[in-house]
Amino acid sequence: QITLKESGPTLVKPTQTLTLTCTFSGFSLSTSGVGVGWIRQPPGKALEWLALIYWDDDKRYSPSLKSRLTITKDTSKNQVVLTMTNMDPVDTATYYCAHIPITMIQYWGQGTLVTVSS
Amino acid sequence: QSALTQPPSASGSPGQSVTISCTGTSSDVGGYNYVSWYQQHPGKAPKLMIYEVSKRPSGVPDRFSGSKSGNTASLTVSGLQAEDEADYYCSSYAGSNNNYVFGTGTKVTVL
Numbered sequence: 001q002i003t004l005k006e007s008g009p010t011l012v013k014p015t016q017t018l019t020l021t022c023t024f025s026g027f028s029l030s031t032s033g034v035g036v037g038w039i040r041q042p043p044g045k046a047l048e049w050l051a052l053i054y055w056d057d058d059k060r061y062s063p064s065l066k067s068r069l070t071i072t073k074d075t076s077k078n079q080v081v082l083t084m085t086n087m088d089p090v091d092t093a094t095y096y097c098a099h100i101p102i103t104m105i106q107y108w109g110q111g112t113l114v115t116v117s118s
Numbered sequence: 119q120s121a122l123t124q125p126p127s128a129s130g131s132p133g134q135s136v137t138i139s140c141t142g143t144s145s146d147v148g149g150y151n152y153v154s155w156y157q158q159h160p161g162k163a164p165k166l167m168i169y170e171v172s173k174r175p176s177g178v179p180d181r182f183s184g185s186k187s188g189n190t191a192s193l194t195v196s197g198l199q200a201e202d203e204a205d206y207y208c209s210s211y212a213g214s215n216n217n218y219v220f221g222t223g224t225k226v227t228v229l
Contacts (some may be wrong), residue, residue: 037218039220044221046121046207046208046220046221046222046223047156047164047209047220047223048216048220049209049218049219050218052217052218060214060215060217062119062217063215064119065121075134096164103152103154103156103169103170103211104152104166104169104170105154105156105164105166105209105218106166106169106175107165107166108164109163110163111163
């Protein structure tokens with residue numbers, strides 16, 4: 001059974017850096033074809049893809065947010081970390097991590113709401 | 119990278135069918151057979167309903183079906199049930215630079 005869970009701060013101040021951790025089980029990020037990604041959803045709005053890291057450490061970023069995002073993995077801990085710099089109130093959203101076997105976003109975490117406010 | 123275009127809403131009575139469109143470009147929907155559909159109930163995480171245009175994951179009822187023609191993909195829900203009332207999002211692979219793009223979302227109401 002594949003599960004993922006996001007963790008991190010629920011409140012950050014404008015200009016601060018957000019660090020989110022995805023801890024997963026039921027699969028290995030060293031297995032060929034496997035990726036873990038991050039998607040966010042502002043309240044009442046649509047989903048937005050953010051970043052993805054593959055088993056071979058290939059990293060992909062949303063073109064519009066690339067300058068602010070960094071994704072890393074710790075295979076031994078079954079964790080993927082996303083950092084987003086220079087947070088703004090418009091970045092207030094539920095952030096999801098997901099299991100991505102290349103052609104689909106297969107399993108999703110429960111999501112974590114991050115509010116950006118002073 | 120622009121979002122894929124979906125109608126804001128769709129509705130049908132129990133037992134009826136509803137079809138949701140998802141329009142992109144030749145760089146995403148039209149260029150790859152990697153269109154997925156997700157169902158999201160309020161306050162819940164999205165759930166994969168269709169992948170690779172028309173394939174259903176284990177456990178998804180066969181009332182859900184997907185198709186694609188050119189730059190437009192579609193999700194059809196047949197035999198609508200009350201539990202099908204939710205938001206639906208499409209997604210497409212969009213190449214190595216953009217990776218994935220989502221649709222604008224469609225709220226399905228069961229009348």
